[in-house]
Amino acid sequence: MALLELRNITRRFGKLEAVSNVTLDIAAGEFFTLLGPSGCGKTTILRMIAGFDAPDAGSIALDGRPLAGIAPEKRPVHTVFQSYALFPHLTVAGNIAFPLEMAGRTRDEIRRRVGDTLALVHLEDKGDAYPHELSGGQKQRVALARGLVNRPRLLLLDEPLGALDAKLRERMQGELIALQREVGVTFVFVTHAQQEALALSHRIAVMNAGRIEQVDVPEVLYSAPRNRFVADFIGTINLVEVSVTATAPDRLELAAAGLGALTTAPVADAAPGTRGALALRPEHVRIGRAGAPATLKNRVEGTVAEYLFLGDVTVYKVRLADGSRFEALETNAGAGRAQFHAIGERVTLQWRHDAGVFLRD
Amino acid sequence: MRAFFCATEARADKLTRWLVTAPPVLFLVVFFVLPALIMAAASLREPGPFGGLAPLAAQGLTLDAYRFVGEDPIYAWILAKSLLVAGLTTLLCLLLAYPLALLISLSPRRRRDFMVLLVILPFASNFLIRIYAWIMILGPLDLLYRSGAVVLGLVYVHLPFMILPLYTNLEKHDPALLEAAQDLGAGAWTRFRRVTWPLSLPGVLSGSALVFIPVLGMFAVPELLGGTGDILIGNLIKEQFLDNRDWPLGATLSLALTAAVLGVAALSAAAARRRRRP
Ligand SMILES: Nc1ncnc2c1ncn2[C@@H]1O[C@H](COP(=O)(O)OP(=O)(O)OP(=O)(O)O)[C@@H](O)[C@H]1O
Numbered sequence: 300m301a302l303l304e305l306r307n308i309t310r311r312f313g314k315l316e317a318v319s320n321v322t323l324d325i326a327a328g329e330f331f332t333l334l335g336p337s338g339c340g341k342t343t344i345l346r347m348i349a350g351f352d353a354p355d356a357g358s359i360a361l362d363g364r365p366l367a368g369i370a371p372e373k374r375p376v377h378t379v380f381q382s383y384a385l386f387p388h389l390t391v392a393g394n395i396a397f398p399l400e401m402a403g404r405t406r407d408e409i410r411r412r413v414g415d416t417l418a419l420v421h422l423e424d425k426g427d428a429y430p431h432e433l434s435g436g437q438k439q440r441v442a443l444a445r446g447l448v449n450r451p452r453l454l455l456l457d458e459p460l461g462a463l464d465a466k467l468r469e470r471m472q473g474e475l476i477a478l479q480r481e482v483g484v485t486f487v488f489v490t491h492a493q494q495e496a497l498a499l500s501h502r503i504a505v506m507n508a509g510r511i512e513q514v515d516v517p518e519v520l521y522s523a524p525r526n527r528f529v530a531d532f533i534g535t536i537n538l539v540e541v542s543v544t545a546t547a548p549d550r551l552e553l554a555a556a557g558l559g560a561l562t563t564a565p566v567a568d569a570a571p572g573t574r575g576a577l578a579l580r581p582e583h584v585r586i587g588r589a590g591a592p593a594t595l596k597n598r599v600e601g602t603v604a605e606y607l608f609l610g611d612v613t614v615y616k617v618r619l620a621d622g623s624r625f626e627a628l629e630t631n632a633g634a635g636r637a638q639f640h641a642i643g644e645r646v647t648l649q650w651r652h653d654a655g656v657f658l659r660d
Numbered sequence: 661m662r663a664f665f666c667a668t669e670a671r672a673d674k675l676t677r678w679l680v681t682a683p684p685v686l687f688l689v690v691f692f693v694l695p696a697l698i699m700a701a702a703s704l705r706e707p708g709p710f711g712g713l714a715p716l717a718a719q720g721l722t723l724d725a726y727r728f729v730g731e732d733p734i735y736a737w738i739l740a741k742s743l744l745v746a747g748l749t750t751l752l753c754l755l756l757a758y759p760l761a762l763l764i765s766l767s768p769r770r771r772r773d774f775m776v777l778l779v780i781l782p783f784a785s786n787f788l789i790r791i792y793a794w795i796m797i798l799g800p801l802d803l804l805y806r807s808g809a810v811v812l813g814l815v816y817v818h819l820p821f822m823i824l825p826l827y828t829n830l831e832k833h834d835p836a837l838l839e840a841a842q843d844l845g846a847g848a849w850t851r852f853r854r855v856t857w858p859l860s861l862p863g864v865l866s867g868s869a870l871v872f873i874p875v876l877g878m879f880a881v882p883e884l885l886g887g888t889g890d891i892l893i894g895n896l897i898k899e900q901f902l903d904n905r906d907w908p909l910g911a912t913l914s915l916a917l918t919a920a921v922l923g924v925a926a927l928s929a930a931a932a933r934r935r936r937r938p
């Protein structure tokens with residue numbers, strides 16, 4: 300049985316349906332992420348789980364027990380707020396002790412567990428500091444420690460890394476993964492940063508305008524997006540407008556206006572004539588000089604419009620015959636400067652017959 | 661070059677500090693230190709035959725007024741009673757003002773300004789007129805000329821001075837803190853006790869000072885609403901200057917009052933420092 304079950308949750312604010320018919324199962328011990336653009340309803344879902352808001356329709360159950368009518372202070376669910384919401388009049392230790400005091404733990408136990416938790420987030424020497432004396436990353440850790448110290452069944456994290464700079468954010472991501480593994484508390488994490496979601500999560504729910512578009516493990520979300528929104532939202536992807544010309548057990552034959560015939564992996568019941576998009580990740584596209592021998596099934600010709608040298612990889616933006624842009628990514632392992640393709644150079648792009656995903660309209 | 665910049669910077673720094681601190685210091689000297697010194701000087705003189713002070717050359721300095729105040733316990737008793745009444749007034753103001761200030765701070769933003777306006781509206785009419793209004797209310801009810809009426813009047817007059825600093829403080833509280841406390845298991849009362857109240861202490865303190873100190877010097881309210889036994893130290897001082905024409909005694913009493921106020925202020929500052937949580 301899932302630890303947390305959301306069943307057909309809907310929440311309306313006036314005419315706006317902020318959350319539409321959301322159903323989710325989150326397992327114990329999972330690092331689960333709600334990913335989606337700003338305003339898609341992520342915070343609203345967290346607030347309903349925490350008890351600060353209630354769904355207009357649908358039900359939420361924790362450990363099989365419906366949560367409706369249970370006040371936030373009575374739910375074994377804690378939240379790490381984006382603004383941290385640390386108590387300014389309490390020390391770091393006082394902040395972390397707060398949930399333990401609320402739970403009526405003994406003095407000795409509180410002292411021990413505050414100490415343990417401070418060590419867990421590497422703040423042993425900051426117990427007596429006040430929140431205003433801490434850096435952003437330290438505040439973040441105190442907020443995490445406070446949320447975790449009483450071992451809730453569920454920890455909700457609403458963009459907890461949003462206020463940190465890029466470098467610190469990366470480090471905190473690593474710490475977050477380690478921390479979750481160590482304490483084993485189930486995390487429901489909210490972010491609009493897709494890379495962060497991919498890096499941290501066991502499973503991700505991609506949301507759009509109050510609806511869930513796809514729930515999957517990061518690898519599947521990335522390699523097999525179910526629709527254009529997911530494909531476009533996660534990572535970079537090339538989308539080519541195509542229609543199906545023929546089907547075979549091992550492949551799908553496609554026609555792209557201006558680019559000719561293409562082949563991709565088969566999908567269930569895509570009859571000839573079905574329209575859609577071929578979605579192709581830049582790292583699957585191999586770039587070479589125009590007229591190079593064909594080694595892969597699919598090929599198109601184009602002109603290099605620009606390239607971005609990123610150190611480990613180079614990203615080429617290539618203009619195709621039909622005027623569209625295509626991205627190809629080349630790793631720079633062992634490549635000398637001479638092998639780069641200059642702007643304006645004619646190039647051939649090739650990819651395997653099963654590299655792309657056909658997304659039906 | 662760098663040394664030059666540092667030097668000018670340090671000088672500019674000093675100048676800024678001086679410009680910032682000078683006005684309040686000047687204010688304190690002109691309106692507090694100088695009057696207190698004049699009072700101290702007056703307290704050491706002889707009273708003049710028709711009020712005022714006897715010529716210094718003729719009479720010289722004397723500690724008569726101090727001896728007089730020290731020998732008659734009535735003065736210490738009235739000062740103690742005044743402190744008690746001021747404390748009681750402050751406490752009652754706090755008990756009434758806190759829920760009101762909380763209510764205003766939790767109201768929708770649009771309604772708050774209106775409610776604050778209602779709080780300060782009584783100032784639009786004259787203080788004495790408002791006290792006479794109380795006389796007209798309490799008189800027929802036979803509640804006039806007793807200590808209860810005095811405290812009632814004092815609370816009524818000073819309530820806005822408690823509400824406003826409290827409201828200013830409470831209004832700034834981040835609602836996310838209460839949500840965090842609730843999320844971490846705190847019920848309504850615990851949220852108040854552990855979050856709202858400690859964060860509002862600066863407001864409680866300044867409100868209390870704004871009520872306590874003026875009440876100590878107040879003479880009009882006890883005079884108009886109280887009985888003969890209800891005079892406070894303020895009345896006593898006023899009497900020495902206006903009715904008894906004994907300026908040195910009035911000056912001595914007012915110095916005692918100043919000392920008492922400073923003592924209470926020092927005590928509360930010490931208490932605030934001990935539990936200071938930035
Ligand atoms: N209390 C409210 N009253 C009215 N509308 C609201 C309320 N709370 C949220 N909304 C609306 O519901 C939608 C979803 O809001 P929500 O805060 O859940 O978005 P989000 O996904 O968390 O976005 P972000 O990434 O910007 O935090 C938004 O359009 C928002 O304006």
Ligand SMILES: [Mg+2]
Nearest residue numbers: 341342343457
């Ligand atoms: Mg949000």
